[in-house]
Amino acid sequence: MKTKKVISLLLALSLTMAAITGCGGNAGTAASASQEPSSEAAADISAAPEAERETTEADSLIGEPFAETVNISLLNSKPEITKALEAGAGIFSEKYNVVIEVFETDSPGDVIAQRYASGDAPTIAILDYINVVDLSAEKILDLSDQPWCEAGGRDLGVIVNDKVYGMPLTVEGRCLLYNKTIIEELTGREFSTDDYVTLDQFSALVDELKEAGMEHPVVLNSEDWSIGQHFYQYIYMLQDGTAAGGISFLNDVHNGNTTFNENDVFNKVYDAMDIFIANNINQADPLAADYDLNASYVAEGEAAFWLNGTWAWPDFEPFIVEGMEYGTLAFPINGAPELEGRLAASGTKFISIDVANSTKEQQEAAKLFLNWLVFDSEGQNVLINDCGIVTAFTNIVLPPSNPFNVGLKEYIDKGMTVEGVTYMPSDHRSSLAANMQAYLDGVMSRAEVAGKLDEYWTINSPK
């Protein structure tokens, strides 16, 4: 019948259209997206020639807009800043005719290996220190000639064989995030981080809070990168506060000269962890902890301390209560007067530019973006205010944008920091995180965790 034929023809047609739009969708939108910036850029250049053509010093450092649209991709391993990066990329693309596709992951090591294996590496990659070191041999650009190296890039970037391969994106602190207002309310006096630098002092405060009605003053995460990676770093960082000290300890373990169980710092760090666990708001089911719920506990004052780090502000912000103050507290440790009250602050994420799978033009565009972030006022705004980071670059004078960063900067300015950990092999997390989670759940003992750490570091050495 005619109606049947018509209907089946329409159905077939709509299915085909769906298939075509689905497959060609990406290409379509990318093409249309690139059309707009180029026409806008053309309009800008012709419409306001005087304003644009005025070459400031910053402009000459950054570079010139591209005549033809260049498409590059950016792998972001800091999910908190993806939205800010996308917005920044939008501003940048309008001015310089470069379209940046941003995608995120929270596990950069394996994703970047995967991408290189499939010949589809992102032009720009935001990675951990060890990832940049692993890639430096053949896959990424030597950035030693870039203008930001002198402004702090060389001091805190990834250096391999005296060449700069990774631009430092952030300086972050690993610490206890706290809710100042609720602590002061419950204790009835002012709270200062200087008063709580030892574990005994901290523990006494926790008891005080409990007596005042706060059932569980501490919040612990369950994520493997948090409890299973960052926590281990306290053991290494607090050996003597320097990277060399941490490396020397790990070499001793590697050579069989000492074990984790015998190590004083290991036991002190775990003493602190035991206090945290005993007062954990997620006590009933520590591994089912939800990151956002955890943020809300401290933001709203149900708990006082969150073992995490200064990167958490974007996830924390949705829950903050108007009028409450928040800050950062160094990891409490007994019997180490030279390390007390020192925040674990270090360069964390690093940016590399691919050389193996990208064209020369794409590499230039990537370099331009990095320059723009450091030297252009709008780029700096993206970095400091939108992404909410504390930067390594001395030329950027914008003040820290959130309470956690304010706290971090205070510790840095006072010189009260310990050096971060950049020497863990790339399989540290996947091999050891599970043990820490088992410890959190009460299924593994301290001695067993120490044994596993010994096992790992006997096979591997610090890089």
Next chain:
Amino acid sequence: MLMKRAMSNGRKSFLYLTFAGPAMLFFFLVVIVPLVYGVYLTFTDWDGLSSNINYVGFSNYIEALKDKAFLDSLLLTLEYVFLSVISVNIIAFGLAYLLTSGIKGQNFLRAGFFAPNLIGGLILGYIWQFVFSRVLVGLYDYIPLGIFQKSWLSSPNTAFAALIIVTAWQYSGYMLIIYISGFVGIPKDLIEAAKIDGANEGKVTRHIRLPLMVPSFVICLFLSITRTFKVYDLNLSLTGGGPYDSTKLAAMHIYTKAFENYKYGTGQAEALILFLVMAIISLTQTYMGKKREVEM
């Protein structure tokens, strides 16, 4: 007068190529070529990143067989396959039996049971993670039963059970469709003849339905075995291998070995071993099933 022209070999080949060619080409490019390349990689020490590739003979295979974690994950996967396949097929068969007995709205029900299969494994995992961690735990306030007290995903045994439950939920619908077509394909006159001869429902099922359904069993067992052996997306989104790596199945272990530990050669060797185990089991099952097929 009818004139039948025998098709020339050339014309036959042309027809075969046109119809089967594209599919064969894709199969070759997407399955065969990577497999061969993978086998080549198992004899190298590639770390997944560098351009330096050296031959290392069989050392990757030896390392794979000595890797206790891999063997543990393989054993765990076998357990998981065994329990999932049984659950999926029993549920699917039972539902198919009910949904071909002529109850009201059975077409709607068939579609309804099939729907979970349409949701990808990743999203399914996240949905059920929410159910196990938040919904069930929330029920504890109203029904204080032990099983609702903690999230099922926080301890190894219940997390494993969760994996099986979600797998059964996902695949029962798919196998259901196959079993239904098997049931529907049984000639009604055979059943009527048996009933006239005095057979009850149970005897009819045992002696008529089951033997004639063997092809469906073979297909469903094959599909469920191969799919559950290779599971990764559900594993990742539901438990992430946790708690503390206790539900890390073989595919996840291989992924970690190749991409996180940067041991591509060993990871590929482990993948090949997994493939061999899976192939032996499923092909044996198919062979035994084919032998039992009843010709009508």
